[in-house]
Amino acid sequence: MESKPNIIQEFKQFVNTYTEDMVRWVPHYLDALAAVVQYLPEDFQPKRILDFGCGNGNTTEVILRQFPDAEYVLLDASPDMLAVCKQRFPTRNITYQEAFFQNAKFDEGVFDFVTASFALHHLKRAEKQAVFAKIYQWLSPNGIFSCSDLMVDRGNKSIHEPFLKEWQNHAKIQGTTAEEWTWIMEHYRTYDFPDDRNEQLEWLKQVGFQQVATPWNIGFWSNILGIRN
Secondary structure (H helix, E strand, O other): OOOHHHHHHHHHOOHHHHHHHHHHHOOOHHHHHHHHHHOOOOOOOOOEEEEEOOOOOHHHHHHHHHOOOOEEEEEEOOHHHHHHHHHHOOOOOEEEEEOOHHHOOOOOOOEEEEEOOOOHHHOOHHHHHHHHHHHHHHEEEEEEEEEEEEOOOOOOHHHHHHHHHHHHHHHHHOOOOHHHHHHHHHHHHHHOOOOOHHHHHHHHHHHOOOEEEEEEEEOOEEEEEEEOO
16 A cells, blocks of 8 residues: 555654544544453453554553453554553563554464454455455454444445534534644545445455454444454
């Protein structure tokens, strides 16, 4: 993707205010993060976990509270975000990998749990499908993939345009300025490629996930699960 170096610069601009900004800009952000672990089977105890597109570690922190003894791999393309994570989790059993999603490589069956929250919307349709196939291969038997993100068909104007108005209203109520909203929309048009939730569930099935579900959903903000049998 030609925009790879530029998206790293995009996130560099607000690496120190990322959590605050996401809470203001993204409806239900904290609930979406909580959903990553909230709907897992009660007896699920993963030993190896991949946070795919970890950002500044917000999702990692949620998972750590649930599974403090697991081993973690945190992957992100931004060295600045990874640096924040290293400061945030200095004593944890965590390894770090700087890579774009498309270039990530792991052995088959090495993870029991893979999460990707507010990350995969940066991938286009074919790229998402390819990454889903990789994630399926990386999971151990009975391993689980959990993803919270914006899931909307950007090409369907009858759905997408009213959604953008609702999103803007939320952001305004949360104190987002007109200048910030202009930047958000420029970023969205350039770097974000969300897809319909049901399509993504179908893609998970196509790569091999026998069980898929949407355990949490508010509007177009969703959490989806896939279980490898």
